Amino acid sequence: MPFYVPVGPRGLIFQLGCWVYGIVGTLTYWRASRRRGLPALRLTTPFEFREA
Amino acid sequence: MRVVVASVQMSARLLAVEENLERADCLLREAHLGGARLAVLPEMFNTGYGFLPDYGPYAEGPNDRTLTHLRRRSQRWGLTIIAGIVEREDRHIYDSLAVCQPDGSIQTYRKRHLVFWERFRFRPGRSPLMVSTPFGNIGLAVCADMIYRRVWDDYRRRIDLAVVSAAWPDFANRHTGRRHWLMGHIGPMSAEIPAKVAGDLGVPVVFSNQCGATHTTIPLLGMLIAENIPDRFAGQSSICDGRESAPVVAGVDEELLLATVRVNRPQGAKTCHFMSPSAHAA
Secondary structure, eight states: OOBSSOOOTHHHHHHHHHHHHHHHHHHHHHHHHHHTTSOOOOOOOOOOOOOO | OEEEEEEEEBOOOTTOHHHHHHHHHHHHHHHHHTTOSEEEOOTTTTTOOSOOSOOGGGOBOTTSHHHHHHHHHHHHHTOEEEEEEEEEETTEEEEEEEEEOTTSOEEEEEOSOOOTTHHHHOOOOOSOOEEEETTEEEEEEEGGGGGBHHHHHHHTTTOSEEEEEEOOBOOBOTTTOOBOTTTTTTTTHHHHHHHHHHHHHTSOEEEEEBOSEEEEEEEEETTTEEEEEEEEBOOOOEEEOSSSSOOEEOOSSSEEEEEEEEOOOOSSOOOOOOOSOOOOOO
């Protein structure tokens, strides 16, 4: 995918890394999201701000 | 049309949500007192930005505390607030940008170009988002989105103002100053890209970045072997008018930028395309 700004030859390594981690990361994320289908932990601590 | 806009540059301590919300609240109050009609907070301003085993417990929906609070502030102060949060929808979590408008509506843009460890923790967004406001249509981008041409081509001639919210690191060791071999030249670009976009698209750009110390994690072999740089966020948030005046640029510490920009709304009706899933809160 073309860059908006010139990133030099190192941009190719960056792009290749993004492509590889796009695949590996998607698999890792997918496994984690399946676990997350269980009832979620939520932050429910009440928190009040002072009014202006 | 002239509009006062604010870019909030703040540090956000990792997982100290209440502390971060309080700090942001003080800066938003300052923006409101300074006459701002639009205020932008950095990416993940409430949770902080850094590699974590799971952001799930800290992800929020439109009715959870961060957005409930920002919606109240937006309605009370007549201030459009754009803030980076970790968003949850069902089992998925996103690195998102929420737009809270004074009419009580909330819409979210999901970061499309996830980099490094983000691919392991978030689901990428699929489409751009243009939000209609009383002072024009706003196009949104999060951090690394802004280095991709496609993002700005999608917004070209369709927006009146662009907003970028980021947690953009310096990619340099904060103790020695030594730049990272691969990404070291990317750090300083945080100050250059918003100005380039403003000139190229001919619209004002509001760029809000985090500041302060961080650890940048670059995966080398999955997440099993990763490089950790004792880094800092680049700061240098900016407000670029695009045509009339020089950009207003922050330093590397906490700061609130306020500036008046000229937004040229075209005459007559303008079509808005809401292409991203949006969360409309009551």
